[in-house]
Amino acid sequence: xxxxxxxxxxxxxxxxxxxxxxxxxxxxxxxxxxxxxxxxxxxxxxxxxxxxxxxxxxxxxxxxxxxxxxxxxxxxxxxxxxxxxxxxxxxxxxxxxxxxxxxxxxxxxxxxxxxxxxxxxxxxxxxxxxxxxxxxxxxxxxxxxxxxxxxxxxxxxxxxxxxxxxxxxxxxxxxxxxxxxxxxxxxxxxxxxxxxxxxxxxxxxxxxxxxxxxxxxxxxxxxxxxxxxxxxxxxxxxxxxxxxxxxxxxxxxxxxxxxxxxxxxxxxxxxxxxxxxxxxxxxxxxxxxxxxxxxxxxxxxxxxxxxxxxxxxxxxxxxxxxxxxxxx
Amino acid sequence: xxxxxxxxxxxxxxxxxxxxxxxxxxxxxxxxxxxxxxxxxxxxxxxxxxxxxxxxxxxxxxxxxxxxxxxxxxxxxxxxxxxxxxxxxxxxxxxxxxxxxxxxxxxxxxxxxxxxxxxxxxxxxxxxxxxxxxxxxxxxxxxxxxxxxxxxxxxxxxxxxxxxxxxxxxxxxxxxxxxxxxxxxxxxxxxxxxxxxxxxxxxxxxxxxxxxxxxxxxxxxxxxxxxxxxxxxxxxxxxxxxxxxxxxxxxxxxxxxxxxxxxxxxxxxxxxxxxxxxxxxxxxxxxxxxxxxxxxxxxxxxxxxxxxxxxxxxxxxxxxxxxxxxxxxxxxxxxxxxxxxxxxxxxxxxxxxxxxxxxxxxxxxxxxxxxxxxxxxxxxxxxxxxxxxxxxxxxxxxxxxxxxxxxxxxxxxxxxxxxxxxxxxxxxxxxxxxxxxxxxxxxxxxxxxxxxxxxxxxxxxxxxxxxxxxxxxxxxxxxxxxxxxxxxxxxxxxxxxxxxxxxxxxxxxxxxxx
Numbered sequence: 001x002x003x004x005x006x007x008x009x010x011x012x013x014x015x016x017x018x019x020x021x022x023x024x025x026x027x028x029x030x031x032x033x034x035x036x037x038x039x040x041x042x043x044x045x046x047x048x049x050x051x052x053x054x055x056x057x058x059x060x061x062x063x064x065x066x067x068x069x070x071x072x073x074x075x076x077x078x079x080x081x082x083x084x085x086x087x088x089x090x091x092x093x094x095x096x097x098x099x100x101x102x103x104x105x106x107x108x109x110x111x112x113x114x115x116x117x118x119x120x121x122x123x124x125x126x127x128x129x130x131x132x133x134x135x136x137x138x139x140x141x142x143x144x145x146x147x148x149x150x151x152x153x154x155x156x157x158x159x160x161x162x163x164x165x166x167x168x169x170x171x172x173x174x175x176x177x178x179x180x181x182x183x184x185x186x187x188x189x190x191x192x193x194x195x196x197x198x199x200x201x202x203x204x205x206x207x208x209x210x211x212x213x214x215x216x217x218x219x220x221x222x223x224x225x226x227x228x229x230x231x232x233x234x235x236x237x238x239x240x241x242x243x244x245x246x247x248x249x250x251x252x253x254x255x256x257x258x259x260x261x262x263x264x265x266x267x268x269x270x271x272x273x274x275x276x277x278x279x280x281x282x283x284x285x286x287x288x289x290x291x292x293x294x295x296x297x298x299x300x301x302x303x304x305x306x307x308x309x310x311x312x313x314x315x316x317x318x319x320x321x322x323x324x325x326x327x328x
Numbered sequence: 329x330x331x332x333x334x335x336x337x338x339x340x341x342x343x344x345x346x347x348x349x350x351x352x353x354x355x356x357x358x359x360x361x362x363x364x365x366x367x368x369x370x371x372x373x374x375x376x377x378x379x380x381x382x383x384x385x386x387x388x389x390x391x392x393x394x395x396x397x398x399x400x401x402x403x404x405x406x407x408x409x410x411x412x413x414x415x416x417x418x419x420x421x422x423x424x425x426x427x428x429x430x431x432x433x434x435x436x437x438x439x440x441x442x443x444x445x446x447x448x449x450x451x452x453x454x455x456x457x458x459x460x461x462x463x464x465x466x467x468x469x470x471x472x473x474x475x476x477x478x479x480x481x482x483x484x485x486x487x488x489x490x491x492x493x494x495x496x497x498x499x500x501x502x503x504x505x506x507x508x509x510x511x512x513x514x515x516x517x518x519x520x521x522x523x524x525x526x527x528x529x530x531x532x533x534x535x536x537x538x539x540x541x542x543x544x545x546x547x548x549x550x551x552x553x554x555x556x557x558x559x560x561x562x563x564x565x566x567x568x569x570x571x572x573x574x575x576x577x578x579x580x581x582x583x584x585x586x587x588x589x590x591x592x593x594x595x596x597x598x599x600x601x602x603x604x605x606x607x608x609x610x611x612x613x614x615x616x617x618x619x620x621x622x623x624x625x626x627x628x629x630x631x632x633x634x635x636x637x638x639x640x641x642x643x644x645x646x647x648x649x650x651x652x653x654x655x656x657x658x659x660x661x662x663x664x665x666x667x668x669x670x671x672x673x674x675x676x677x678x679x680x681x682x683x684x685x686x687x688x689x690x691x692x693x694x695x696x697x698x699x700x701x702x703x704x705x706x707x708x709x710x711x712x713x714x715x716x717x718x719x720x721x722x723x724x725x726x727x728x729x730x731x732x733x734x735x736x737x738x739x740x741x742x743x744x745x746x747x748x749x750x751x752x753x754x755x756x757x758x759x760x761x762x763x764x765x766x767x768x769x770x771x772x773x774x775x776x777x778x779x780x781x782x783x784x785x786x787x788x789x790x791x792x793x794x795x796x797x798x799x800x801x802x803x804x805x806x807x808x809x810x811x812x813x814x815x816x817x818x819x820x821x822x823x824x825x826x827x828x829x830x831x832x833x834x835x836x837x838x839x840x841x842x
Contacts, residue, residue, distance in 0.1 A: 130668045253746075
């Protein structure tokens with residue numbers, strides 16, 4: 001016996017639940033936009049500029065004491081937080097006025113202050129990582145990140161446009177925007193660090209979610225050809241049900257990888273993994289409830305005409321198949 | 329479906345063997361690898377994956393060159409030259425103005441226009457001239473500015489390379505980034521302070537006479553290195569510059585560290601002349617606007633060898649010699665981005681990455697085997713081969729593996745089974761629809777193929793765009809993800825299919841174990 005029988009022979013009326021889904025989706029998207037607009041994002045130093053240091057102390061440090069000691073240095077608002085374990089500390093300091101020397105001096109002061117509190121200890125504090133990003137570079141990284149984001153989306157959409165009818169393209173845009181906005185909104189809500197790695201994850205979510213959407217769309221297109229008289233409502237339901245097993249299995253294996261990364265991959269990539277986990281969950285939901293349900297609201301050509309158009313498309317499709325799968 | 333031509337079987341087999349072979353160098357010691365690299369032809373497997381700075385530890389510095397001041401200096405030079413020449417050629421003007429990228433002269437007589445244009449041409453051949461009545465405007469246009477920028481950056485890179493190499497750093501990477509930036513990567517460098525200090529200085533060395541007249545237009549007051557509050561008035565025009573210096577080395581004089589230097593024959597003659605003319609006068613050795621030392625010239629120095637004393641520590645003497653040897657930077661460099669990763673964090677990250685990859689692999693094959701039984705085993709074997717394919721390609725292409733790159737590998741494992749999931753689910757569906765074994769497998773493969781191509785292409789497109797426009801972690805991640813998707817198509821489609829066909833032909837099953 002197989003252990004897993006995800007979603008074999010499903011027959012759920014997904015489309016019927018679309019109104020509830022639209023409400024949930026609406027709240028998530030509008031809420032995200034509202035949060036990003038009002039609260040903003042907790043930009044890491046990649047984007048905001050400034051100094052970041054990761055240290056490992058010989059024993060569990062008194063963070064309150066460290067915080068007050070470092071704040072006495074007058075370097076602006078210093079943030080101190082645990083990074084993985086209680087002994088790993090991440091310190092963030094805003095950009096100092098006064099150019100290169102001022103940054104160097106600030107780092108020096110912090111090191112001296114921390115070293116002083118462990119002067120009696122045999123094991124010294126280890127400075128595992130230190131980063132400085134100038135404000136100009138931060139702005140440029142933000143800008144190039146935005147360009148990367150827009151180009152990726154444009155490229156994905158271009159492909160969908162080429163492979164499917166325009167209605168699918170529009171539905172895919174809506175889904176893509178939904179997924180990325182929601183993931184970014186969640187980062188704003190939970191005030192999680194948003195840096196270059198996180199941005200990469202958001203972009204990957206865009207790719208993954210489209211991937212998921214495309215699988216469902218492929219099936220809808222196939223079923224529309226096969227069942228020419230069936231209304232769109234049923235076609236969508238049928239297709240979503242048929243692909244549900246694959247959707248869940250692939251999302252599940254991807255989540256397994258992400259869980260392994262989250263648990264064992266170390267603190268440095270945890271933000272990235274967080275973004276991906278949100279994204280996979282949201283992307284799976286959206287390929288069913290946003291992408292497919294949106295298709296309900298487009299007018300497709302009527303079934304007679306569809307037959308004509310499809311005859312040529314079928315040929316094209318079989319030419320597209322790169323493997324000689326038909327030979328037995 | 330059942331028929332796979334021989335060449336395809338051979339192709340699959342050879343690819344799998346090659347992937348194992350090219351992964352091999354990653355599992356042997358450094359010495360064995362070096363030995364292989366020396367004894368084997370270059371196409372044979374001998375390279376391992378090159379680790380990024382975040383995995384092997386090291387420092388990453390991004391330096392921005394101050395191009396504006398270079399342009400300003402060029403404009404100033406033009407203005408000086410034009411003023412001087414107009415005076416000596418008796419051209420009269422009402423106004424001379426220098427702006428950000430050029431000089432504008434308003435003449436008194438139109439007869440002088442062509443003469444002035446000629447002077448501008450002689451001053452700097454890159455200038456673009458516009459004449460309007462009595463006004464001649466000369467400026468550096470876009471291509472002129474680009475030329476200045478390019479020259480400044482390539483000169484800077486040369487000097488930076490000489491300085492960095494002088495510190496004994498292994499395999500540094502020094503390259504231009506964007507228009508006016510230089511990227512310096514120092515693998516294994518834990519504390520880049522010394523390198524930063526070295527790159528911080530333009531190392532403009534000049535020799536000046538100490539001014540006897542005190543204040544004046546041609547006199548400048550510069551601070552002493554040891555005590556910046558005390559200043560000495562110097563003649564603005566230097567006697568000599570560091571250009572004529574050919575070598576410099578740290579040495580000792582009466583137990584104190586000093587720097588000895590040697591001049592070119594031309595420089596030696598010049599130095600001989602100026603010292604002979606100024607015996608018994610105090611002069612100053614100036615580096616980047618700071619007086620290092622201000623001794624009295626006791627006698628003419630004519631051998632081309634001389635020393636600089638100045639209460640140096642051993643380190644300071646050796647750094648100063650290195651700076652003098654490496655030459656002056658054409659402009660100052662500012663550090664705009666710095667990332668340092670200690671070696672312990674790097675190796676921790678490699679360890680974490682290995683464990684995460686292994687755990688992800690085990691979890692996925694457990695799920696696949698539980699979910700698709702024998703077919704799951706085939707998919708797991710394909711996934712195993714896929715891992716080797718990724719590492720082999722990374723080693724062959726010498727792509728840099730970073731921590732986000734490892735995340736990309738782990739993630740593609742989760743996604744790599746997607747193609748198999750699609751095919752297996754489709755086969756299951758066809759069996760439920762009452763088709764025979766062969767026909768289900770046939771239709772399953774055929775129908776799943778369009779979806780597989782579509783879905784993988786969309787992700788691959790995202791990966792390629794990210795690689796092209798992304799920076800830092802985004803790029804590192806995009807490389808492994810794109811490679812992973814490409815290899816997973818091979819392993820999940822060609823390889824599992826071959827395994828399935830062989831299994832069908834040998835066992836002739838009555839039912840499919842999916």
